Amino acid sequence: MYYLMYRIWPLLLLGGLLVPGVRHVNAIEIYTTAEVEALNGTDVRLKCTFTSTHPVAPKTLTVSWNFRGLNSGNDESVFYYHEVQYPPQSGRFKGHAVWSGDIMRKDASITLQQVQPTFNGTYSCQVRNRPDVHGSNGEIILKVVDKVTFSEIGILAIAVGGACGVILLILIIFVAVRYCKKRHMENDIEMDSREQEWKDPTVW
Template identity: 55%
Template structure:
């Protein structure tokens, strides 16, 4: 199993962002055979948590801060296991892992993408710096 993701993604606070996960499998792919799991690890010490599962149908999170902020946007027939995060905030900063299983093809390296939520696209100055110049910056 080969899984491909971007290494880093930047998203503007309050927008939606798609975390793409593409896979290649040595076994035939069918909607019944493939399962997908997404995990989140915060940037500061903390433990990894399961945030999404797909097996025959999507199982979005029913609790936590990803509840109602995560939707399935993959297409297994095209070997895509992507999710979309809705209305991201700085609480979404961290590392997301995409894990795909297609028995008997269950071994391989998971895809990992680091998400960074920013206030404006492109170059961002820290809030303390902007405060030096007042609200006009």
């Protein structure tokens, strides 16, 4: 009996250490754009979507948006949602932050209206859907500029559009040249026919 307990004891100890680590931890996955550029004075939508392992319900879900300035280590509340919308009542975002999401479609986005240079910084989107409360926050870096710069996609679109325009122009020129040549040949044939008729002595 003593020998049997001596053999089983290490297994029980090992099992006690491993079992707590096997517990499944639910986690919310949040998806945001890494960086957004907006023209000064315009509106910009900060998109934040999520997935949850539990059904989404207004009573169990909360959304928190926070802001951290370029030269500040403190977070500032931008927007809060739980069953109803709680826009900021004071601070730089008062009258500027509005809800533009749909939690039933797993969208926790907000829109910043008439953005200003003081809005430059990092915005974090936090979603919790009890009991699914674990997971990292989504972060968006907003850059408010006086002139929007072209992105790589925009440059590519312009390049493709320009190439298509050049090809179309060449095609039009080619068709026009062929048409002119054809008309010129028809006129030459018609003039030759008239000259032959004039020179033919049998024609009265």
